[in-house]
Amino acid sequence: MFSSYNMQLFGKKLKDIRSNLHLTQVKVSKLTGINVDAIRKIEKGSVVPKLETLELLTFVYKYNLLDLLNQYKDDYKLLEYYRKLDDAIVNSNNDRVITISEIVNEILNIDNIELINRNELSQLKIFAQQTKNYYCRNIEDYNIVIDELKKAIILTNCNFELDKLSDSVYSLFEIRILILIGLYSSRFKKNDDAIKIFRYCLDYLLIKEQANDEWLRISIIKLYYNLSYEYYLIQNDLKSYQYAKLGSEFCLKHKTHYLLALIYFRLGTAQYYLSDKAYKDTYSRAVALSYGLSDLEMVEYLSQKLEFESSLSSILWEVQKKSGSEK
Template sequence: MYYDLKSFGAEVRNIRNNLELTQSTVSELSDIHVDTIRKIENGKVLPTQETLDLLSPVLKKDLNALLLEHRLHDYHAFEEVKNRLESKLDKGEFETLSIELEDLKALLDNTLHPYFINSIYQLILMTEAIIFRHKHEDPLTALNKLVDAMKVTTPDFTLDNYSDFVYNSMELRILMNMALMINELQSTDKSLEIMKYCIESAKSAEPNDNIFPKICYNLSYTYHRLGRDKEALKYSNLGIDYCLKNRNYSGLNLLYFRRGIAEYFLKHDNYKDSLKKAVYFAEMLGHYELRDLFISNCKKYYNIDIL
């Protein structure tokens, strides 16, 4: 389901204030990280049932029931389009993103709730940015679209003050994509700085979110292009460990591929094992074109026969 997280978070904050509790005190009593509490109150994260179960006794309110009161309509249609979009991005299928873009625009025309409108519009701008980058090879327009997308929920945002704000998962995706554009347009150092900020912010994301391994992949790939294979291996391993720990297998194929290539350049004996796992998870996830790309790229660029 989809929720008005801003109004829910504001109500949670009011409950806490009425009990004269600080965020730090609630964190200590509930064993929930203070950053998570801050994100909940700012409407930046959808808390899990377990998180709300731990907070409810401290705040003397059934927060799971309270969250249901902030439920929005049209969630299933939005989630269906969003999942299709995510699947295409994971597989590198950029040519047909206009289908999801038009579906999002149609959904926007039929939605009334202001919070939901902002979420859909933000995703539309991010999708347009990806299309400009990959289909039209126009990273500058893509970057401007991403800045506009961030300003939908963070009006005061600029690339100079990005570290001043708390971000939800969608905003971190936007910021991560900005870093990729900056890498093409301006500075690799600035790009890495922003991505490292993103990965620190994503550490408190809910386990069912896949933003953390996506950032790990992009950091690993950026370091690979710089020829810094130890760092590439470090971040691919971080992403793999996160996915396995949280049983979130989306993106494992890409992360194992990056690990295998880093191990190859570092002359590790087990590099083929990682590359075979990349192929296995690509097949498991139904990413057959990506599987074939792994196999062909290994042969073409590194003279490696995976199978």
């Protein structure tokens, strides 16, 4: 997803190889035609060498430097920041806005990571800033936000056009930016646009689902939830039910509780409006799961949601009573 490398360690290794061959930087320059200053910068880890530079050095050093560079791949650095931000979105408590703001500020101050494509860092910073704006509700103009997020995708996907989604191939992180565009579309009550984006992203990721990637599966679960919610907003209860059902089945298949309580809540709500009496059992599962995971924040959230109907409040009371007796 991100292509970061520990260039300082890689450069030190190149220097060791050169020294063991009893070659000076000047001698290597004469043998390869590479400028001495470029060799010095590579060994200091201050630049990422070009492919042709590594091939020329490979010939002299008798060492496959392309394979060696891969051993110093350091993808986790940017990915770690993304995951911290994503975890704050999903799991943080009532201080969510503060937590997200702190992580975004960390990301905006990153400047010491060597990347094959520096645009990936710029892309992450745009994504982080607009994520912060979304959750802090610091939003002024829909078109400005969408233009920023489109610019973020174009940094690594130059042919991207929002109205021609199927014309491009996407990385998982580019898909995550598309999901954020969908969330903004929903926030500005452009529900049809949000549904179009979410459905495209879901279909795209489901094709890759066999890759057994945890981040990919989390994104799929989010999309099932978001689609169920979008269809609820436009009062298409059957579609809301179908996506919530698919989402719950996906979670159970992969043995994850991620967003499952919320998906059960969406499923129960759809059943309620479809006059399906099973809604009571589904709501009970949502609350019981939250209790079982000791997710008191989720219990409180569901409690507030279920209070919109007196009969649903009784469900909550029964589950609380049962959970209390089991402890």
